[in-house]
Amino acid sequence: MPTHNGSSPQVHSENAGSPANQPQNGLNGNGRSALPVNWEQLARATAHPLRVSILEILGIDGGRILSPRELSRELQIPLSNTNYHVTELAKGGLIELVRERQVRGATEHFYRLPEAATANGSSERQESAEEAERAWAMA
Numbered sequence: 001m002p003t004h005n006g007s008s009p010q011v012h013s014e015n016a017g018s019p020a021n022q023p024q025n026g027l028n029g030n031g032r033s034a035l036p037v038n039w040e041q042l043a044r045a046t047a048h049p050l051r052v053s054i055l056e057i058l059g060i061d062g063g064r065i066l067s068p069r070e071l072s073r074e075l076q077i078p079l080s081n082t083n084y085h086v087t088e089l090a091k092g093g094l095i096e097l098v099r100e101r102q103v104r105g106a107t108e109h110f111y112r113l114p115e116a117a118t119a120n121g122s123s124e125r126q127e128s129a130e131e132a133e134r135a136w137a138m139a
Contacts, residue, residue, distance in 0.1 A: 041092050050077070051085050051094075058095060058113050065098050065112045086111060 046052055057074055058064055066074075072082035086109075089095045095111045102108075 042094070044092065046094070048085060050075070050081070051089055054082070054085060054089060055094060055113070058111065063113050065110050067108050067110050069108065 046055070053075060054071055057071060058066060068083040068086045069079055071086065072079040075082060086095065090097060090111065093114070096114050098110045098112050100107050100109055
């Protein structure tokens with residue numbers, strides 16, 4: 001990726017990303033907990049701006065539990081579109097099914113962000129949303 005002057009960034013060491021140079025205490029270089037990230041899976045799951053919006057809504061106020069019906073109301077889009085994207089996010093492991101409820105012969109599903117995502121501070125959630133938006137923009 002080009003830097004602000006248009007050139008490619010220089011790598012200081014060929015082994016900079018090797019396990020031997022990574023902190024052994026489970027923290028990254030910034031003192032934060034390092035969660036393993038499957039970037040390909042993240043990029044595919046957030047390849048649509050609606051999915052990023054769903055993740056943002058579920059992350060409001062430290063994490064919310066909502067059904068696709070509730071999300072479709074908040075986003076003001078058809079339930080069928082919301083349900084499709086929620087299902088894709090769940091397949092990608094970016095949201096998790098919390099409970100199910102029977103409603104007039106159908107099953108309503110309720111989702112939230114995974115525990116690891118909601119346990120972080122709000123600034124880390126903001127950074128995660130920004131990373132997801134960058135991944136979407138690059139896809």
